[in-house]
Amino acid sequence: EAQVTQNPRYLITVTGKKLTVTCSQNMNHEYMSWYRQDPGLGLRQIYYSMNVEVTDKGDVPEGYKVSRKEKRNFPLILESPSPNQTSLYFCASSLTGYNSPLHFGNGTRLTVT
């Protein structure tokens, strides 16, 4: 089954403790992206990747890192999480990233205390 898999689904952590949210897709998509969803603000793009080893900042990249060492994986790293990073995070992939539809994972709800 074609899908985007994120782990974990729920994560509670403390300020400053490094964490990684994993994302994997099995559709051989070139493009992958991370979003955060907050009430009243909609989905905002954090980082995206056009291909292996090629990444770029979205609209809200501060406090986040990404890497794309393999085509199927695109982990999101929070080196020193802060409470304002409490949010619902989505990973998405698409065939080209250029006018092509996004396929989303089921989300990771992160709480930073």
Add this chain to the structure above:
Amino acid sequence: TQLLEQSPQFLSIQEGENLTVYCNSSSVFSSLQWYRQEPGEGPVLLVTVVTGGEVKKLKRLTFQFGDARKDSSLHITAAQPGDTGLYLCAGSSGTYKYIFGTGTRLKVLA
């Protein structure tokens, strides 16, 4: 900064009623997509429109892309409880960035 404004933000209607959701921007997009999101899940694509003036139908849902490719609408005919969810529009300007609207939360009452 490109922005997509959706209206209304919330909509609660009775089963069988019609409704329209709007997605507006001052920017031109090369394509626009509509997604529906249900609680606990990621958004799921409904449709992509790419040509100014384009109209697409998906059963009881009709999508239109504005002539100038700055706006779009989603019309639902005879809404059903199964249509309940968060509707999101997303614009692509062909630069690998997707801009999402803030969403319209629809509740259809039986």
